[in-house]
Amino acid sequence: MRVIIVGAGEVGYHVADRLAKEAHDVVVVDVAPERLDYVESHLDVAVIEGSGASPAALERAGIREAGLLLAVTSVDEVNLVTCMSAPSREGLVKVARVSNPDFYEERSALQPGSFGVDLLINPERELALEAFRLLQATAASDVVVFAGGAVQLLGLWVAEGAPIAGRPLAKVGIAESGGHLLTVAVEREGNTIIPTGATEIRVGDHLYVIVAAGEIPRALELTGHRHQKAQRVMIAGGSVETYYMAQLLQQHGLDVVVIVEDRDRAQELAEKLDHTLVLNASVTDVELLELEGVGGMDAFLAFTDYDETNIIASLVAKHAGAKQVITLVNKSDYVPLARRIGLDAAVSPRLSAASALLRYVRRGSVQRVATLQANDAEVLSLAVTPGSPLVGRALADIEFPAGAIVGAILRGSHVIVPTGRDTLRVGDAAIVFALPEAVQPVTQLFPA
Amino acid sequence: MNPRDIARVMGALLLATAASMLPCLPFGVREGLTGPWLASIGIVGGLGAAGWLATSRIQGVNAREGVAIVGLGWVAMVLAGSLPFLFAGVAPSVAAAIFESTSGFTTTGATVFPVIETLPSSILLWRSVTHWIGGMGIIVLGVAILPLLGVGGAQLFRAEVPGITVDRLAPRILTTARLLWGVYALLTVALGLLYIALGMSPFDAVNHAMATLATGGFSTRTASIGAFSAPIQWVTVLFMFAGGVNFTLHYRVLTGRWNAWFRDTEWRWYLAIAAGVSGVIFVALGLAEGSWTEETLRHAVFSTVSIQSTTGFANADFAVWPSVAQVLLLGVMFVGAMGGSTGGGFKVVRAAVVTEHMFGEIRKALHPRAVVVTRLGRTPIRNEIVLNVLAFLGMYVATHAAGTALLAALGSDVVTAASAALSAMSSVGPGLAAVGPTANYGHLGDPALLVLSALMLLGRLEFYTLLVLFLPGLWRRAGGNR
Numbered sequence: 068m069r070v071i072i073v074g075a076g077e078v079g080y081h082v083a084d085r086l087a088k089e090a091h092d093v094v095v096v097d098v099a100p101e102r103l104d105y106v107e108s109h110l111d112v113a114v115i116e117g118s119g120a121s122p123a124a125l126e127r128a129g130i131r132e133a134g135l136l137l138a139v140t141s142v143d144e145v146n147l148v149t150c151m152s153a154p155s156r157e158g159l160v161k162v163a164r165v166s167n168p169d170f171y172e173e174r175s176a177l178q179p180g181s182f183g184v185d186l187l188i189n190p191e192r193e194l195a196l197e198a199f200r201l202l203q204a205t206a207a208s209d210v211v212v213f214a215g216g217a218v219q220l221l222g223l224w225v226a227e228g229a230p231i232a233g234r235p236l237a238k239v240g241i242a243e244s245g246g247h248l249l250t251v252a253v254e255r256e257g258n259t260i261i262p263t264g265a266t267e268i269r270v271g272d273h274l275y276v277i278v279a280a281g282e283i284p285r286a287l288e289l290t291g292h293r294h295q296k297a298q299r300v301m302i303a304g305g306s307v308e309t310y311y312m313a314q315l316l317q318q319h320g321l322d323v324v325v326i327v328e329d330r331d332r333a334q335e336l337a338e339k340l341d342h343t344l345v346l347n348a349s350v351t352d353v354e355l356l357e358l359e360g361v362g363g364m365d366a367f368l369a370f371t372d373y374d375e376t377n378i379i380a381s382l383v384a385k386h387a388g389a390k391q392v393i394t395l396v397n398k399s400d401y402v403p404l405a406r407r408i409g410l411d412a413a414v415s416p417r418l419s420a421a422s423a424l425l426r427y428v429r430r431g432s433v434q435r436v437a438t439l440q441a442n443d444a445e446v447l448s449l450a451v452t453p454g455s456p457l458v459g460r461a462l463a464d465i466e467f468p469a470g471a472i473v474g475a476i477l478r479g480s481h482v483i484v485p486t487g488r489d490t491l492r493v494g495d496a497a498i499v500f501a502l503p504e505a506v507q508p509v510t511q512l513f514p515a
Numbered sequence: 516m517n518p519r520d521i522a523r524v525m526g527a528l529l530l531a532t533a534a535s536m537l538p539c540l541p542f543g544v545r546e547g548l549t550g551p552w553l554a555s556i557g558i559v560g561g562l563g564a565a566g567w568l569a570t571s572r573i574q575g576v577n578a579r580e581g582v583a584i585v586g587l588g589w590v591a592m593v594l595a596g597s598l599p600f601l602f603a604g605v606a607p608s609v610a611a612a613i614f615e616s617t618s619g620f621t622t623t624g625a626t627v628f629p630v631i632e633t634l635p636s637s638i639l640l641w642r643s644v645t646h647w648i649g650g651m652g653i654i655v656l657g658v659a660i661l662p663l664l665g666v667g668g669a670q671l672f673r674a675e676v677p678g679i680t681v682d683r684l685a686p687r688i689l690t691t692a693r694l695l696w697g698v699y700a701l702l703t704v705a706l707g708l709l710y711i712a713l714g715m716s717p718f719d720a721v722n723h724a725m726a727t728l729a730t731g732g733f734s735t736r737t738a739s740i741g742a743f744s745a746p747i748q749w750v751t752v753l754f755m756f757a758g759g760v761n762f763t764l765h766y767r768v769l770t771g772r773w774n775a776w777f778r779d780t781e782w783r784w785y786l787a788i789a790a791g792v793s794g795v796i797f798v799a800l801g802l803a804e805g806s807w808t809e810e811t812l813r814h815a816v817f818s819t820v821s822i823q824s825t826t827g828f829a830n831a832d833f834a835v836w837p838s839v840a841q842v843l844l845l846g847v848m849f850v851g852a853m854g855g856s857t858g859g860g861f862k863v864v865r866a867a868v869v870t871e872h873m874f875g876e877i878r879k880a881l882h883p884r885a886v887v888v889t890r891l892g893r894t895p896i897r898n899e900i901v902l903n904v905l906a907f908l909g910m911y912v913a914t915h916a917a918g919t920a921l922l923a924a925l926g927s928d929v930v931t932a933a934s935a936a937l938s939a940m941s942s943v944g945p946g947l948a949a950v951g952p953t954a955n956y957g958h959l960g961d962p963a964l965l966v967l968s969a970l971m972l973l974g975r976l977e978f979y980t981l982l983v984l985f986l987p988g989l990w991r992r993a994g995g996n997r
Contacts, residue, residue, distance in 0.1 A: 327886075333886045334886055334888070336886075337886040337887070337888040337895075338888050338895035341888075341890060341893050344878075344882060344885055345885065345886040345888075346882060346884040346885050346886065347884055347885075347886045348884045355884060359882065
């Protein structure tokens with residue numbers, strides 16, 4: 068499929084990278100030649116210099132053959148005009164990145180389907196949602212939800228003294244959790260492996276487990292964490308993400324404290340967030356953080372626009388005793404670093420946006436996709452159709468691609484965490500965990 | 516500052532005042548007061564015509580001139596309105612006539628006459644007419660019927676309509692003014708018809724309807740509304756309450772947005788105060804008198820709403836009620852009605868802003884770096900407005916203190932002086948002690964009456980409009996301004 072990406076910024080670059088690796092024909096359009104040079108020299112994509120809002124530039128990029136148009140510049144209005152400029156025809160899906168909260172207000176004229184936009188992607192809001200899910204599963208480093216939250220994929224560190232530490236997987240997991248927990252991947256010393264029953268779990272491993280929602284406390288307990296509901300949350304920084312996050316939290320009745328360094332931005336946020344305490348101070352002012360009780364917080368979110376500030380503030384909060392710390396990092400190099408220096412979880416707007424976009428690219432049999440931040444592994448939700456070679460065969464008998472594993476089967480309202488004896492039926496949705504190189508072969512097993 | 520412009524606008528206002536005297540003329544003719552009425556109309560109309568002819572075209576009114584026009588206009592109107600009382604020979608002194616006229620136009624409803632029934636009917640009607648004109652504001656009326664003020668209309672409007680902001684019902688101020696007066700007239704006619712249906716004489720119905728919607732308080736009876744039946748009193752409660760509500764809300768409700776009242780934060784405060792204070796007073800009265808009848812409830816609710824809406828009608832003598840009831844009534848007398856209504860007082864919206872700001876300051880003590888936003892409901896209030904409201908509070912308190920001191924110096928006791936000053940500033944009418952609902956202001960003496968007249972005007976025009984008249988800067992010609 069030909070994909071046109073307008074905007075070679077962080078989001079555009081990352082999405083282009085992913086799509087190109089999956090053998091799509093990607094054309095990147097941007098007004099800045101130096102950005103295009105960078106893209107061209109790093110990725111296997113074509114570049115066109117010009118404005119996405121110009122029909123001529125889109126024409127040169129091959130809009131006639133394209134199946135997908137992603138307008139992901141950092142300017143909402145440019146993205147919208149780009150989608151409006153592109154011809155509306157069968158087979159072309161147009162996606163606009165829109166961040167401004169005003170466009171999402173009630174009764175906003177901007178709806179999917181209006182202005183020639185088929186899908187609105189909001190990276191900042193996606194990030195806030197992701198961080199919110201992390202808060203709900205306190206100790207998790209990653210959370211991906213499926214089937215409206217009935218099944219979740221959690222990233223969990225194996226803590227000192229965890230019941231499952233030192234034992235092979237065959238002896239834990241399914242047996243001890245009553246059949247609703249499956250470890251799909253183990254991250255150890257920078258490598259990601261798909262475990263077998265013989266794989267031994269060690270303290271310090273980072274596990275990806277698939278659990279039914281009700282089993283989350285059990286999963287936390289097995290990995291040596293205590294489950295508790297967050298009530299008091301402090302957010303550092305006045306970014307757009309902060310706004311969405313605070314709004315989400317106050318809607319759910321949590322106590323939110325926001326610290327903003329810029330006086331005007333603080334005033335603006337204080338006016339917009341009516342149940343949030345906004346403080347105007349430096350986010351690395353240790354004395355102030357302690358005065359405002361950072362140590363007693365159930366969660367501390369470092370959401371300024373600067374990675375380094377976020378990391379420092381997170382360390383201060385962690386040191387002071389905040390129970391869960393979530394750090395926003397823009398540079399993907401920092402994501403694994405953040406973990407290594409002891410921060411609980413890192414989130415990245417770029418990856419959140421990419422997840423949201425990629426979720427849409429492989430429509431058809433793929434219902435929902437998430438990308439894990441640390442290792443680029445993907446979680447796919449695939450519909451089982453009559454054309455699939457997998458129908459009616461026990462999972463143990465299937466030659467599943469290496470680097471991929473069926474984590475759960477959704478059958479109607481039932482969630483099955485499978486063993487080798489389970490079979491896939493037409494109408495099921497299979498949740499598959501796949502390392503990047505396994506994504507393509509797996510999706511071929513599930514024809515639309 | 517262009518004196519000719521001002522003269523022309525003043526002229527227009529005086530002509531309007533003269534025109535509003537015309538309905539009283541036939542009544543005056545019938546009771547042998549043709550001379551006094553013709554003289555009043557002649558003098559006011561003549562001065563008005565002279566002013567009107569001072570220039571042929573107004574160049575436009577700026578903010579400053581707007582304030583001056585409203586301030587001077589009200590003074591001129593009040594003086595013009597006192598002429599019938601003087602010429603008809605009913606007022607014992609010039610000061611008494613000015614007091615009665617001021618009390619009418621500012622919709623206070625305090626009177627110098629001990630017995631009302633013996634007054635000529637043309638004078639009774641004139642008292643009600645002054646209420647009705649003053650309620651929505653003569654400037655607003657002027658803006659509504661005479662497009663002569665041009666773009667400056669909005670400035671005048673702002674200077675006369677109470678409250679912290681002016682809600683425009685339409686993009687053009689002229690249309691807004693017309694809509695407001697339309698709603699006002701409609702409600703008045705509706706109440707008048709209701710009164711007649713409930714057994715009032717047409718003359719009483721017209722007078723009370725005008726006095727109620729204007730939240731005035733002049734009655735045609737010495738016993739005020741207490742002279743009428745219980746159903747009439749309950750209907751009056753409803754319409755006094757309505758008079759104290761922002762008229763833009765009434766307009767919205769009348770045009771089909773039924774929830775406009777309930778959605779408005781200030782309205783909810785207004786209703787909560789009315790319900791809460793009525794309830795407490797009902798209990799206090801019930802305990803004191805040992806009777807829990809409809810009459811007790813009616814007295815409690817009527818007095819509360821009458822004072823809160825700053826109407827000043829009475830159906831009971833609350834000056835002899837338990838202290839807690841009197842203190843509460845003084846409280847609602849201070850807070851008063853909603854902004855944008857015909858009522859007076861500090862205004863519910865300001866009280867709400869001050870309260871919210873207070874809690875914000877307490878929060879700040881706990882979190883020194885907190886950015887506290889004062890809100891009305893969910894709407895943030897800009898800092899300048901909060902400061903303006905606080906300054907207004909200071910002005911209210913200071914003016915009240917000065918007024919109380921002056922009245923006390925002129926021989927009133929403390930309770931009388933304090934309640935009379937507050938009552939005048941909030942344009943209520945009755946106070947406590949010697950100026951309670953069964954008493955009148957005639958015995959206070961001319962100097963006190965003039966002090967109270969000044970307080971009434973200050974309160975009605977919300978201080979700034981009147982006080983800037985005394986700033987020399989207003990009268991200096993701004994260099995290069997035009």
